[in-house]
Amino acid sequence: xxxxxxLRSAAAGGEIGLxxxxxGNNTIGDAGSASDPRQxxxxxxxxxxxxxxxxxxxENALLALPGIVSARTNxxxxxxxxxxRTGDGTAERCMTALANIGFAATLLSRxxxxxxxxxxxxxxxxxxxxxxxxxxxxLLSVAVWSGFARDMPGSLQTLFHWLSALIAVPAIAYAxxxxxxxxxSALASRRLNMDVPISLGVILTTAMSIHQTIRGxxxxxxxxxxxxxxxxxxxRALDARMRSRASSAAENLLGLREVAASVMRSxxxxxxxxxxxxxxxxxxxxxxxxxxxxxxxxxxGNGDLDESLLTGESRPRHVTIGDPIYSGTIAxxxxxxxxATAVAENTLIAEIARLMQTAEQARGRYVRLADxxxxxxxxxxxxxxxxxxxxxxxxxxGWEPALTSAIAVLIITCPCALALAxxxxxxxxxxxxxxxxxxxxxxxxxxxxxxxxxxxxxxxGTLTMGKPQLIDAARIPQSILMRACGLAGQSGHPYAKAxxxxxxxxxxxxxxxxxxxxxAGAGLRAWHDGQELRLGSAQFCDVIDARAxxxxxxxxxxxxxxxxxxxxxxxxxxxxxxxxKLARWPYRLEILSGDRSGDVAEIAAAxxxxxxxxxxxxxxxxxxxxxxxGEGRKILMVGDGLNDAPALAAGHAALSxxxxxxxxxxxxxxxxxGDRLGAVLEILAVAKAARRRSLENFAIAIGYNVLFVPxxxxxxxxxxxxxxxMSASSIAVTANALRLSHxxxxxxx
Amino acid sequence: MTALAWLVPAALALGGxxxxxxxxxxxxxxxxxxxxAGWRALDDESELTRKSTPQ
Numbered sequence: 001x002x003x004x005x006x007l008r009s010a011a012a013g014g015e016i017g018l019x020x021x022x023x024g025n026n027t028i029g030d031a032g033s034a035s036d037p038r039q040x041x042x043x044x045x046x047x048x049x050x051x052x053x054x055x056x057x058x059e060n061a062l063l064a065l066p067g068i069v070s071a072r073t074n075x076x077x078x079x080x081x082x083x084x085r086t087g088d089g090t091a092e093r094c095m096t097a098l099a100n101i102g103f104a105a106t107l108l109s110r111x112x113x114x115x116x117x118x119x120x121x122x123x124x125x126x127x128x129x130x131x132x133x134x135x136x137x138x139l140l141s142v143a144v145w146s147g148f149a150r151d152m153p154g155s156l157q158t159l160f161h162w163l164s165a166l167i168a169v170p171a172i173a174y175a176x177x178x179x180x181x182x183x184x185s186a187l188a189s190r191r192l193n194m195d196v197p198i199s200l201g202v203i204l205t206t207a208m209s210i211h212q213t214i215r216g217x218x219x220x221x222x223x224x225x226x227x228x229x230x231x232x233x234x235x236r237a238l239d240a241r242m243r244s245r246a247s248s249a250a251e252n253l254l255g256l257r258e259v260a261a262s263v264m265r266s267x268x269x270x271x272x273x274x275x276x277x278x279x280x281x282x283x284x285x286x287x288x289x290x291x292x293x294x295x296x297x298x299x300x301g302n303g304d305l306d307e308s309l310l311t312g313e314s315r316p317r318h319v320t321i322g323d324p325i326y327s328g329t330i331a332x333x334x335x336x337x338x339x340a341t342a343v344a345e346n347t348l349i350a351e352i353a354r355l356m357q358t359a360e361q362a363r364g365r366y367v368r369l370a371d372x373x374x375x376x377x378x379x380x381x382x383x384x385x386x387x388x389x390x391x392x393x394x395x396x397x398g399w400e401p402a403l404t405s406a407i408a409v410l411i412i413t414c415p416c417a418l419a420l421a422x423x424x425x426x427x428x429x430x431x432x433x434x435x436x437x438x439x440x441x442x443x444x445x446x447x448x449x450x451x452x453x454x455x456x457x458x459x460x461g462t463l464t465m466g467k468p469q470l471i472d473a474a475r476i477p478q479s480i481l482m483r484a485c486g487l488a489g490q491s492g493h494p495y496a497k498a499x500x501x502x503x504x505x506x507x508x509x510x511x512x513x514x515x516x517x518x519x520a521g522a523g524l525r526a527w528h529d530g531q532e533l534r535l536g537s538a539q540f541c542d543v544i545d546a547r548a549x550x551x552x553x554x555x556x557x558x559x560x561x562x563x564x565x566x567x568x569x570x571x572x573x574x575x576x577x578x579x580x581k582l583a584r585w586p587y588r589l590e591i592l593s594g595d596r597s598g599d600v601a602e603i604a605a606a607x608x609x610x611x612x613x614x615x616x617x618x619x620x621x622x623x624x625x626x627x628x629x630g631e632g633r634k635i636l637m638v639g640d641g642l643n644d645a646p647a648l649a650a651g652h653a654a655l656s657x658x659x660x661x662x663x664x665x666x667x668x669x670x671x672x673x674g675d676r677l678g679a680v681l682e683i684l685a686v687a688k689a690a691r692r693r694s695l696e697n698f699a700i701a702i703g704y705n706v707l708f709v710p711x712x713x714x715x716x717x718x719x720x721x722x723x724x725x726m727s728a729s730s731i732a733v734t735a736n737a738l739r740l741s742h743x744x745x746x747x748x749x
Numbered sequence: 750m751t752a753l754a755w756l757v758p759a760a761l762a763l764g765g766x767x768x769x770x771x772x773x774x775x776x777x778x779x780x781x782x783x784x785x786a787g788w789r790a791l792d793d794e795s796e797l798t799r800k801s802t803p804q
Binding site for chain 2: 051052055056073074075076077121124125128129132135136139140156163167
């Protein structure tokens with residue numbers, strides 16, 4: 001029995017991995033339809049799942065729970081789909097089970113249609129069909145063309161044409177739909193996009209080829225029509241894939257909001273309720289390690305809050321009675337009792353999401369290079385075709401040769417090379433960036449990045465590493481570092497982690513001490529060999545020297561003098577070089593930080609950026625961006641925190657490190673991995689080179705048209721010439737794009 | 750030329766088989782988690798043994 005269940009659910013789980021809303025044999029087009037009630041599926045977001053080991057731990061922990069039929073992780077999406085026999089409270093139990101093995105999990109918000117994932121798969125299907133048809137039609141066409149040289153009987157030629165038609169026509173009808181639909185909607189709103197000449201060319205070519213096949217003529221262009229669709233679909237499929245990844249990350253973020261809160265009743269009992277039922281004035285209990293469910297004010301207890309998601313500031317903030325706390329932040333120590341001050345939709349995190357949406361609208365108005373070209377190209381092509389028809393009619397040849405020549409013009413001008421010009425470059429640029437650990441997300445992002453002339457940096461996590469690190473760890477004697485580690489190893493506090501990391505780097509073995517006690521808002525303490533060890537604030541470690549107490553972290557071993565453990569956020573190793581180079585290229589540089597002005601000034605001086613602003617709130621960051629764009633500048637925003645997200649969306653282009661909050665990554669055009677800021681240089685260099693390649697490709701495509709259009713207008717184009725011209729121009733364009741792959745762009749601004 | 754009578758259908762059938770396999774794998778969710786699939790191949794503990802342990 002168990003085996004059958006597993007096999008079935010494993011197959012279903014794989015399918016559901018990305019799209020939790022639907023199950024079974026879904027069809028394209030019913031995206032977002034209501035979830036299937038037969039198979040209740042819980043989808044949890046597990047952002048900390050990184051490898052096969054994590055996947056197994058997560059799955060095993062879930063399967064060990066009673067009532068769980070299957071649990072299938074999806075590492076790419078950082079999600080796990082769970083099928084359970086029991087109903088209420090299962091999600092809660094699963095989240096607790098995962099928390100126990102060290103994986104924070106949140107329930108995936110269910111109120112969004114998985115539109116992008118569907119489109120991604122839809123394009124792949126059409127691409128597969130078009131690819132199959134193109135290969136087979138080409139096989140038959142090549143046979144026919146070589147038959148011209150070696151007397152192929154006419155009947156066989158006609159048979160091959162019919163076979164081609166049989167394969168190509170259904171494939172074109174299916175694979176061409178995205179183009180036809182887009183062309184139709186463009187025409188309906190009286191616009192022209194690149195899909196209009198594509199659709200017109202493909203439909204007319206197919207129609208004429210069918211007509212010629214029936215007549216038994218050799219003017220048959222099925223191969224041209226279907227391979228055009230195949231090439232174009234490659235570009236579209238890659239584009240859809242990038243978008244689908246971005247929207248999946250966005251969905252994961254919606255799950256970050258705490259879905260349940262522990263509400264403290266007036267009689268002191270505690271009850272877990274859904275966050276959206278909490279009203280201002282209710283008291284919620286936040287345990288150590290928990291996310292704050294909604295904006296609140298502390299009424300009892302104190303502790304340290306990790307607000308990095310909101311402010312980008314890695315240093316934990318100590319909060320005590322009366323302080324406001326915001327949803328999305330994590331209580332590092334606790335417990336804290338707080339009184340809700342806002343309902344779920346009015347929290348700071350929701351406010352930031354709203355700011356972002358309005359900011360994004362401006363970017364939606366950007367017209368892509370290919371579309372701008374289409375607006376010029378399409379009318380010219382249509383006029384040429386019409387002119388050819390009129391010309392032949394006026395010369396008295398009758399409507400049939402006139403129509404054939406006009407269609408030949410449309411086939412020749414069918415923007416194969418033109419429509420490939422930008423996608424080909426984009427694909428090469430994307431894979432080049434991917435090799436250097438940069439994920440390009442928005443398809444038009446590369447074009448916008450190339451136009452940038454001003455760069456605004458966030459400080460924490462962008463110019464700096466964003467994680468506290470032990471400064472000059474080598475200066476601290478190893479024996480002391482090891483004892484401190486014994487305490488720090490037990491805590492999830494960022495400072496404690498910094499100490500453990502430093503010890504690991506020195507190759508020290510970490511021996512955890514027993515009975516470590518965490519004192520909220522102060523530090524850690526334990527008894528070892530009759531001595532009390534303390535690690536924490538200056539006050540906690542009884543530091544007497546008031547001047548020295550500037551250091552945030554101290555360690556005291558029994559009666560020995562306390563030792564300072566300087567922790568700070570270090571600059572990215574290459575930040576200074578990169579900034580100097582960017583300034584030379586030349587870009588105008590500026591720092592916009594939500595951090596304190598002293599810290600910002602220090603970093604600005606260290607990297608050599610003269611212009612900086614501190615204490616900037618998210619709305620003020622947008623205001624600054626609007627002010628600069630008002631001066632006609634194109635702005636690149638580089639940032640990581642949730643507080644940067646609206647600014648990232650408002651800039652002309654945006655970049656985020658991969659350590660950034662999901663919502664910031666979503667707003668960014670590209671996300672770079674690793675500790676080096678040099679990625680920013682690489683992205684800008686590639687973007688500019690890609691723009692140059694795209695323009696060159698346009699020139700190639702237009703040059704080819706200038707050569708062949710007169711031939712077509714004169715009625716001298718045969719299917720072989722059309723196929724050669726089309727593939728030659730496509731190959732030329734692709735080859736030119738490929739040059740980008742290994743070109744040295746070091747010093748090219 | 751009679752060879753064409755079976756060579757062309759054979760070529761089309763083989764191509765069609767490839768296409769069918771691709772469409773099946775797409776609908777089956779084989780490309781949903783490319784990152785995780787690589788790890789699963791290395792996982793010694795098969796799902797069957799995991800699930801068949803008594804609950």
